[in-house]
Amino acid sequence: MTDIFYSLESEVRSYSRSWPVEFVQASGATQTDSNGTQYLDFFSGAGALNYGHNHPAVMKPLVEYLQSGGVLHGMDMMTPAKREFLQTFKDVILEPRDLHYKVMFPGPTGTNTVEAALKLARKYTGRQHILSFTNAFHGMTLGSLSVTGNSMKRQGAGIPLTNSSKIPYDDYLDGETPDFLWLERVLEDSGSGVDKPAAIIVETVQGEGGLRAARFDWLRRLAELCQEHEILLIVDDVQAGCGRTGTFFSFEEAGITPDIVCLSKSISGSGLPMALTLFRPELDIWSPGEHNGTFRGNNPAFVTATAALREFWADPSFQSRLADTIDTLQSRIEAIALSTSGAGVRGRGLLTGIVFDDPEAATKIAAEAFREGLLLETSGPQDEVVKLMPPLTISAEDLDRGLDILEAAIRTVTGPAVDTPTATEAPAA
Ligand code: PMP
Secondary structure, X not given: OOHHHHHOOOOOOOHHHHOOOOEEEEEEOEEEEOOOOEEEEXXXXXXXXXXXXXXXXXXXXXXXHHHHOOOOEOOOOOOHHHHHHHHHHHHHHHHHHOOOOEEEOOOOOHHHHHHHHHHHHXXXXXXXXXXXXXXXXXXXXXXXXXXXOOHHHHHOOOOOOOOEEEEOOOOOOOOOOOOOHHHHHHHHOOOOOOOOOOEEEEOOEOOOOOOOEXXXXXXXXXXXXXXXXXXXEEEEOOOOOOOOOOOOOOOOOOOOOOOEEEEXXXXXXOOOOOOEEEEOHHHOOOOOOOOOXXXXXXXXXXXXXXXXXXHHHOOHHHHHHHHHHHHHHHHHHHHHHHOOOOEEEEEEOOEEEEEEOOOOHHHHHHHHHHHOOEEOEEEOOOOOEEEEOOOOOOOHHHHHHHHHHXXXXXXXXXXXXXXXXXXXXXXXX
């Protein structure tokens, strides 16, 4: 039955290799394959399904819109669906956070919003160079790839990836070298030979690069440095945004305001393609049509995006329930990591995971979890991290069940639990 995938589809396919079943249905945190086997989904479409699969609050307005004969494809034309999205985004997200961004619709994917951000930063500053971080991931088109770290992905470009340099992400060096030492020096030294960059692009938590989470102090210092040197700060919130870390934008708790923000993945609330590039109004120097794309006006995505903002983000109880879910997940995985030799916790919020000294462990654990009915992927340059991204809306029972499967899979692969210090033996915090 599945022969056509193997015979016709390109070798480039990847998830269908880890999970070689045909998924036929999906609801909430569950996907069902063609044999009727159910899987708990701790993958959430790599962050595109933060509210789970087919949430009724987004599906109902979508079905009504489709039946109403509303516009499906709209370039960047005005439609009621787009108007309602813009108004709701302003009312529910921007204004309560005192953010005064202009909203640009690039093409509907993460890499599209990153390309738009890089292009705008270069156009605005008149500079070419962009700085990005070790282990960053920003997308697969040439501009985004040039600011991405992973060597296997970069190699695929087939041409030199230029006009960008990598600088160490938080905790990349020895823990002794002061943060940003190199950057501060070269920016102040006219003899450094390092071109002043147009922008620095950063993920607050590196989704693909191993779930490293930057400290808030580190992010604040980065923002300060950018301001001092008139370098634009771009936060790529494609994966960490839309609530993944507990707040709508992943930079909120750090108290910084980036010049440009990239959003995609869960902004549509439904898995439909959609992306936004947000920037300070002064940066809005685009000429009409200077950057465009056929699929900027994906109206069904606007409908579901509006529904998700109203259903989840307009309701303050959503964020407090999310905080509880994060607490449960964090305390469980801390306990699991503590009782597993060579394991540690990575990430922040519901963009989190367990890193293993043995670089093969995470891949084996993900495979074992799949056999037991749990979908999760790995992250990091050597796939050394088991990545946990359950839906933000997951029930306490499903979360527990998924974590039980994960714990059992870890034991199967790494051996029995090791003794953990008891409360009395544990060192004082
Ligand atoms: N930026 C980040 C931080 C991402 O995690 C991703 C996708 N994993 C992208 C950009 C690219 O998004 P897309 O795959 O939709 O192009």
